[in-house]
Amino acid sequence: MDLDLSAPHSLGTTIIGVTYDGGVVLGADSRTSTGMYVANRASDKITQLTDNVYICRSGSAADSQVISDYVRYFLHQHTIQLGQPSTVKVAANLVRLLSYQNKNMLQMGIIVGGWDKYEGGQIYSVPLGGTILKQPFAIGGSGSSYLYGFFDQAWKEGMSKDEAEKLVVKAVSLAIARDGASGGVVRTVTINADGVTKNFYSGDSLPLWHEELEPHNSLLDILSSSSPEPMST
Amino acid sequence: MARLAADAPTKGGFSFDLCQRNEMLLKKGMHLPTFRKTGTTIVGLVFQDGVILGADTRATEGPIVADKNCEKIHYMAPNIYCCGAGTAADTEAVTDMVSSQLQLHRYATGRESRVVTALTLLKSHLFSYQGHVSAALVLGGVDITGPHLHTVYPHGSTDTLPFATMGSGSLAAMAVFESKFREGLTKEEGIKLVSEAICSGIFNDLGSGSNVDVCVITKGHTEYLRNHQLPNPRTYVSSRGYNFVKGHTEVLSTKITPLKSKVEVAEVDAMEE
Numbered sequence: 111m112d113l114d115l116s117a118p119h120s121l122g123t124t125i126i127g128v129t130y131d132g133g134v135v136l137g138a139d140s141r142t143s144t145g146m147y148v149a150n151r152a153s154d155k156i157t158q159l160t161d162n163v164y165i166c167r168s169g170s171a172a173d174s175q176v177i178s179d180y181v182r183y184f185l186h187q188h189t190i191q192l193g194q195p196s197t198v199k200v201a202a203n204l205v206r207l208l209s210y211q212n213k214n215m216l217q218m219g220i221i222v223g224g225w226d227k228y229e230g231g232q233i234y235s236v237p238l239g240g241t242i243l244k245q246p247f248a249i250g251g252s253g254s255s256y257l258y259g260f261f262d263q264a265w266k267e268g269m270s271k272d273e274a275e276k277l278v279v280k281a282v283s284l285a286i287a288r289d290g291a292s293g294g295v296v297r298t299v300t301i302n303a304d305g306v307t308k309n310f311y312s313g314d315s316l317p318l319w320h321e322e323l324e325p326h327n328s329l330l331d332i333l334s335s336s337s338p339e340p341m342s343t
Numbered sequence: 344m345a346r347l348a349a350d351a352p353t354k355g356g357f358s359f360d361l362c363q364r365n366e367m368l369l370k371k372g373m374h375l376p377t378f379r380k381t382g383t384t385i386v387g388l389v390f391q392d393g394v395i396l397g398a399d400t401r402a403t404e405g406p407i408v409a410d411k412n413c414e415k416i417h418y419m420a421p422n423i424y425c426c427g428a429g430t431a432a433d434t435e436a437v438t439d440m441v442s443s444q445l446q447l448h449r450y451a452t453g454r455e456s457r458v459v460t461a462l463t464l465l466k467s468h469l470f471s472y473q474g475h476v477s478a479a480l481v482l483g484g485v486d487i488t489g490p491h492l493h494t495v496y497p498h499g500s501t502d503t504l505p506f507a508t509m510g511s512g513s514l515a516a517m518a519v520f521e522s523k524f525r526e527g528l529t530k531e532e533g534i535k536l537v538s539e540a541i542c543s544g545i546f547n548d549l550g551s552g553s554n555v556d557v558c559v560i561t562k563g564h565t566e567y568l569r570n571h572q573l574p575n576p577r578t579y580v581s582s583r584g585y586n587f588v589k590g591h592t593e594v595l596s597t598k599i600t601p602l603k604s605k606v607e608v609a610e611v612d613a614m615e616e
Binding site for chain 2: 142144147149150152153170171172175176215
């Protein structure tokens with residue numbers, strides 16, 4: 111029963127970024143834990159950097175929030191100087207520079223996803239340590255351990271938008287089923303030439319996996335209704 | 344490109360110079376002085392017209408109750424209040440500091456303060472101290488963009504929620520909220536729910552106790568209900584309270600020093616501006 115409420119806030123997490131034919135889909139769970147206590151069961155781990163670039167945050171909540179604020183600020187300046195929307199590559203590299211140069215003090219894993227007119231939809235992974243990796247899909251956070259095999263089998267090139275989104279939701283819900291530090295709802299953000307679409311999948315809309323039971327209303331609800339007749343012999 | 348890292352706080356921030364020396368002293372057997380913590384249950388919720396904040400009133404120094412009726416709901420701006428849990432000195436200092444920064448900002452901009460401004464000032468200060476400023480806050484207010492409720496953690500992360508609890512009694516209070524909260528509560532329902540959550544912390548958490556403070560913030564109007572509920576009245580042996588009759592205390596010695604002879608009363612003109 112050791113609830114360490116003074117432990118730093120960490121995004122236990124499952125985060126995913128997937129490219130499809132025409133854009134990207136980013137997905138994440140919504141659990142923020144402080145030790146063994148769930149500090150926020152409905153957090154939004156997919157943060158906006160610009161109109162066309164979003165990031166998924168994992169690791170220390172404070173570190174990832176502050177770095178995303180800095181990158182948003184630098185990107186905004188860059189957009190003004192450039193005179194047009196910045197590219198996903200620049201956004202990812204800014205994240206990488208801050209992450210690498212402060213590697214001793216930061217503990218966070220970021221997935222950068224977005225769409226620009228030059229390269230289309232792109233996903234960049236910036237894990238602990240500050241490497242940058244351009245990938246067709248990326249997974250991160252504690253829940254990602256359970257998804258490597260799944261993606262090896264399920265991911266394919268040239269998916270449609272709906273296929274990609276279904277894949278992401280299925281993957282996050284599988285990770286939630288097995289990882290204690292992931293849970294809550296599934297949030298997705300789809301970015302393409304037409305703009306940004308945000309979606310929300312609540313816990314009860316997700317499929318049930320092995321040994322998971324149907325939700326039941328609490329039996330205590332019976333008690334709140336009128337009290338039972340006293341028994342008579 | 345090295346400039347990018349330098350743009351992170353260059354001045355101020357925590358000085359880690361003495362940490363090694365402190366560790367060495369601890370190994371040698373020196374005990375760190377205990378500081379006063381506000382054991383605490385603090386809560387906030389958003390209702391139909393704004394935000395309601397609540398807090399208990401016990402301040403502890405280790406196992407001892409240092410203050411039975413302290414104020415944990417701090418003023419930030421006329422439309423923004425902040426509950427603080429953690430080290431009492433840290434919560435007081437950080438809320439006072441941000442409150443004055445907000446006032447200067449109001450003078451400079453000529454506008455009412457926004458909750459996100461307070462939030463950003465608090466989170467950047469706490470982040471630069473890497474969690475050593477032990478202040479866990481529930482920040483709530485109503486500004487031109489609407490009602491807002493945020494939680495701020497000692498390491499500098501923040502969450503935006505419709506209902507929130509912090510402090511050692513947060514689990515007890517959260518249980519009440521999770522069971523009874525719904526969107527669009529009226530003011531009376533909101534105050535009742537907040538009081539219930541705080542009472543849950545007061546009675547089930549050892550670090551929280553005494554009375555319930557509530558603060559209701561709506562557009563253009565703030566009501567600070569200090570000691571809204573007093574569920575722990577002092578019980579006296581006799582209902583008349585204590586009565587110390589003359590002669591109960593033994594007088595050991597008496598010394599009378601007439602002061603009039605020591606003070607020189609001089610006639611002077613009255614002070615003028």
